[in-house]
Amino acid sequence: MPxxxxxxxxxxxxxxxxxxxxxxxxxxEDFPAVxxxxxxxxxxxxxxxxxxxxxxxxxxLEKGKTHD
Amino acid sequence: MNYHxxxxxxxxxxxxxxxxxxxxxxxxxxxFHWAYTHSKxxxxxxxxxxxxxxxxxxxxxxxxxxxxxxxxxxxIQGKDPYPHGDALCVPLDDVTVFRQTSGTTGQPVxxxxxxxxxxxxxxxWCYILWSQGYRPNDRVFIPFGYNVFVAFWxxxxxxxxxxxxxxGRSDDITKVKGVLLAPSAIEEVVRGIKGxxxxxxxxxxxxxxxxxxxxxxxxLPEAQDQCTWIRSELQDQLRLKTNLRxxxxxxxxxxxxxxxxxxKRFKDLRNKKSE
Numbered sequence: 001m002p003x004x005x006x007x008x009x010x011x012x013x014x015x016x017x018x019x020x021x022x023x024x025x026x027x028x029e030d031f032p033a034v035x036x037x038x039x040x041x042x043x044x045x046x047x048x049x050x051x052x053x054x055x056x057x058x059x060x061l062e063k064g065k066t067h068d
Numbered sequence: 069m070n071y072h073x074x075x076x077x078x079x080x081x082x083x084x085x086x087x088x089x090x091x092x093x094x095x096x097x098x099x100f101h102w103a104y105t106h107s108k109x110x111x112x113x114x115x116x117x118x119x120x121x122x123x124x125x126x127x128x129x130x131x132x133x134x135x136x137x138x139x140x141x142x143x144i145q146g147k148d149p150y151p152h153g154d155a156l157c158v159p160l161d162d163v164t165v166f167r168q169t170s171g172t173t174g175q176p177v178x179x180x181x182x183x184x185x186x187x188x189x190x191x192x193w194c195y196i197l198w199s200q201g202y203r204p205n206d207r208v209f210i211p212f213g214y215n216v217f218v219a220f221w222x223x224x225x226x227x228x229x230x231x232x233x234x235x236g237r238s239d240d241i242t243k244v245k246g247v248l249l250a251p252s253a254i255e256e257v258v259r260g261i262k263g264x265x266x267x268x269x270x271x272x273x274x275x276x277x278x279x280x281x282x283x284x285x286x287x288l289p290e291a292q293d294q295c296t297w298i299r300s301e302l303q304d305q306l307r308l309k310t311n312l313r314x315x316x317x318x319x320x321x322x323x324x325x326x327x328x329x330x331x332k333r334f335k336d337l338r339n340k341k342s343e
Contacts, residue, residue, distance in 0.1 A: 003070075003078060043187040050191070051077050058090050 011056045014048050021045060069204075076198035089127060097124050100133065108154040109144050110136075138169075141177045151178050158182055167218035179218050186225060193226030204231030213241040242336060244272055245279050247311050251334040254283065257305045263291030263298050267324040267333075274338040282315040286324055 021041045028034030075081040083091065101121040103110040114120065117134045124130065144153035149160070156163070164183045168176040181189075202208065208227040212220040214236050227234045241250050251270065258268045265286035272281050285302070287295055295318050306314055 003073070005078065007079070040183060043182075043184040046184055047187055047191045050188075051079055054091060054094070055079055055083070055087075057094070058087055 007052065007056055010048075010052045014045070014052050017045055018042075018049070071203045071205075074199075076195045081195070093124075093127050096127075096130055097121065100124055103157055106157040110155070110157070113140075138173070138177055142175050145178050152180050156180065166216070167221065168216055170217050170219070186222065189222035190225035190229050193222045194229055197223070197226055197230055197232075202227065202230055202232060206230075207233045207235060209235045212236065215240070242272070244281050244312060249281075249310055249312065253309045254306065255333070257302065257309055258283075258285060261298060261301055261305070263288055263294050265321050267326065269324055270334045272334075272336045272338060279338065280315060281312055282317065284317040284319055284324060286319050286321050289321055 021038050024038035025035055025042070028036075028038055080088075080091075100114075104114055104121050105111070113134055113136070117132065119129075119132045119134075123132065141155070144155050145151050147153035152160075152163075162182045163180040165181040165186060167179045167181070169179070170176065197208075210220055210224055210227070212224070214224075224234055224236065241248055243249065254270055255268075258264055265288050267286050269284040270281065271284075272279065274280070283302070283306070285298075287298060291298065299316055299318060302316055303314065306312065
């Protein structure tokens with residue numbers, strides 16, 4: 001049986017993660033160890049957005065709550 | 069994590085074809101718009117073909133977009149600001165990695181990348197490795213030169229991302245007389261022939277356009293009477309393993325240099341002469 005994946009939940013988490021990491025970047029303006037690590041986190045986060053958010057934006061999948 | 073999950077990305081890899089096409093179009097529109105608005109070179113190329121971001125409405129419209137040829141890349145990379153010319157789509161501060169193509173078809177093409185680019189590239193390789201059955205408890209050996217050549221770095225990063233233990237080769241492959249040569253192959257041959265000492269020396273040199281490769285080995289005192297056989301065996305084995313013919317010099321025991329720290333047994337004098 002294929003796994004049930006809660007796309008909506010993943011999508012919401014991706015958004016809040018982006019918001020948190022961008023905040024890291026802002027707060028780390030004078031703190032290179034925070035700013036540069038935040039930059040790398042954003043690159044990793046982008047890979048999750050490619051898997052989740054981009055797909056959620058597709059018209060025909062918007063109404064579905066889960067993917068199975 | 070479920071190691072039995074057959075897909076690296078169970079969403080994208082099982083999308084219905086129509087949804088996949090929608091996604092491809094959306095991604096193309098986004099990247100085309102980005103290149104058009106951020107790179108002087110790309111904008112000029114697309115304008116000359118009479119295509120702008122708003123013209124890409126369906127996948128078929130992609131046919132109108134001209135491709136970037138290697139020759140174009142070589143040309144713009146000779147312009148200021150060196151070495152990227154006006155092709156960059158991001159500020160230079162965002163460029164964190166510099167690699168290049170192998171140069172087999174001419175001057176290498178430089179490849180400036182951001183950290184995001186490498187994340188994406190490694191991600192692409194993760195799809196490949198996962199589908200081939202690689203899992204976090206695997207050990208991956210990548211027989212690659214680990215140099216400025218762009219190939220296989222993404223495979224390395226992807227294997228790391230999967231959680232595999234990655235082992236890379238430790239020697240430096242070089243090209244001699246047009247043949248790729250791994251110095252470790254010479255060592256393997258020398259160590260495999262009875263009657264030879266531990267020390268040896270390889271010198272690659274160039275006279276005019278002709279490249280030469282010379283191997284000096286030490287013969288042990290008890291094998292002094294076998295020099296003819298050793299010479300013949302060396303030549304045959306080296307030819308078989310490295311596809312090259314060597315100038316051989318068989319020396320007495322103790323005549324080659326000794327090293328207190330890391331031995332430098334492979335000497336390439338070609339670049340030193342051109343400097």
